[in-house]
Amino acid sequence: MPTIAPAFADVTSSDSALRRFLHGLPGVDPVGLEARAASLGTRSIKTTAKAYAIDLAISMIDLTTLEGADTPGKVRALAAKAVHPDPTDRTTPTTAAVCVYPDMVATAKEALAGADVKVASVATAFPAGRAALDVKLADTRDAVAAGADEIDMVIDRGAFLAGGYMKVFEEIRAVKEASGPARLKVIFETGELSTYDNIRRASWLGMMAGADFIKTSTGKVAVNATPANTLLMLEAVRDFRAQTGVQVGVKPAGGIRTSKDAIKFLVLVNETAGEDWLDNHWFRFGASSLLNDLLMQRQKLATGRYSGPDYVTVD
């Protein structure tokens, strides 16, 4: 098992101690949180700042396909797109990673051989997470064995909502151990946790258990990443680093489709966690259709005119 930061050895010693700690975190006023997120959403990012933000956003994408209909061909096409997002402009940065189901990891790994693009795999009975721990760990080990650089796990929302924080904590630790050298992203499915207080508690729970990244959602439920829940998680990683010295990444996923939205998230990062997180080692977008919009905006900045969907690739 990975070691727990000494600062949290006491609070994670029992269910009741963990509960007291998590419920002792400052509350979140929803109106104020959403107002702050909306206010940062009015920042006007133009010209050079916009060009910088678009390239940064492209470099932060976990280009994702998580469908029942995924095939090796689809995954290879996605990998090609991750390496050369815009075949007409080789200055375009690569995406950070491609994100696939565990059984597609080997295919993705092969397709990305030699490229500076990571392979991320969802695991732990994604997206519902409703399976026995052994199954979740086997799922994780399979993905790592197939070469996954990153594991995107889901927490047991049922256990969390039932107050079983220790169960969630131990499960994250076990998956972290099973992930070995792979970086672990912990998905809370914020849409199911429902309250901002829960999201703050889940963030701390995940970070204390050894998450390398905390991630909003699976993209499979009605409410996924929002500016407000991402802002809240950025506050959590900021505060966690201030307290422990350990930096944890943040990944909003699902529902971010336009450049305008992506830039709003980057503003949240810049003005909340700060520039140390403005890097694809510490911030990711879980997205698929976002990339093409960023590419069209990038072409517009370069040429002065809008191209249109036939000038970016459909993969």
Next chain:
Amino acid sequence: MTMDKHSLFEYAPAPESRSVVDIAPSYGLFIDGEFTDAADGKVFKTVSPSSEEVLSEVAQAGSEDVDRAVKAARKAFEKWSALPGSERAKYLFRIARIIQERSRELAVLETLDNGKPIKETRDADLPLVAAHFFYYAGWADKLGHAGYGPDPRPLGVAGQVIPWNFPLLMLAWKIAPALATGNTVVLKPAETTPLSALFFADICRQAGLPKGVVNIVPGYGDAGAALVAHPDVNKVAFTGSTAVGKAIAREVAGTDKKLTLELGGKGANIVFDDAPIDQAVEGIVGGIFFNQGQVCCAGSRLLVQESIQDELLDSLKRRLSTLRLGDPLDKNTDIGAINSAEQLARITALAETGEAEGAERWTAPCELPSSGYWFAPTLFTNVTQAHTIARDEIFGPVLSVLTFRTPDEAVAKANNSQYGLSAGIWTEKGSRILAVANKLRAGVVWANTFNKFDPTSPFGGYKESGFGREGGRHGLEAYLDV
């Protein structure tokens, strides 16, 4: 990827276009539906506080002009007050709609003349101005249901004197209820911010408002004094400093003029140890740095529970370091210019007093532009009730931080002020909000928010913060003969 790993995400300049507003080289007084020169031909210049550039030359009203304006308002009163409420409502709705249509132009104008950021004029001032006119337009034909009898009557001519901190919004707070209730108006805008009131005069013409119902007389204190003292004025409404408010109260004493005063404040923003900290930090920032702290209901005293003082101050300082000060027309500017050299001098002097009296000064790291009137966001710690900066209104971006140990002590310190305009309570505990709010002697108490305004909500002060209420149903009373 090839970009610098740690290159800053610098926001490129994003200025709102100045070309949406056409400022004439000179403006007249607006009396009886016409723009006219002052009787003695006097003019004054209005400058942009962020650059000291002269924006326009404005006719300066004297007592003769004020008299002419009051006569015009008196003449218009007979017909205006006899109109059915539903007819007056039509004019007010029309004005509200024109304000919305011209809101971008008016926002840029207000930012130029006042110095506040475009973000605020665009997202706060202008929407609230239009909302005030819409709200009181709705009352105009329902006055019989406002709780002041079946057919409450207007007072007559209202003399209104407004400040420079929210020029158009204060105009709306004054003019909308006055017109809805059937009064006519002579309004004197502040000498440093006359332009938006003159653009409003144009909107009155555009809306076809009958001549003389609204008259605008820009000028200095002498014009305000002449208006307040005019024997044919039935109602005086003033927003501004407590010193001037007291002089006005003395002037109208012994007359049958109805008076409302909205004066200074030293609002306490009380943060308990169980507060939602991140939102409290936002509320503190919004409470004192909104409009560069030039807000009568600003949360200029932060009362923080001693047990969380260090944590809160660390968060607050980190947040203040992200504030963007500079060109008010840039859409990303958070902190604009101070309204005038005179106000800047006053803020500077009070901050120096704070240091001289032993409080510890911290200033947000930001570069001040070389021209214009600027003051960096500043906070003082180690402040006690005995410090001048805990008692006097600074009316600038300066926060005094005090501590308390118990809720009773928080209430005692919050109430220990000559003022009583606003207060804020930050706690996740609902019962504490209710208990503390009931004990605070302040006209507005915000819970887990600050500086939230709404035309439906009455606003006004206790003690030296003034009397009378503006906004909401209560705001009608000041303009009715009840």
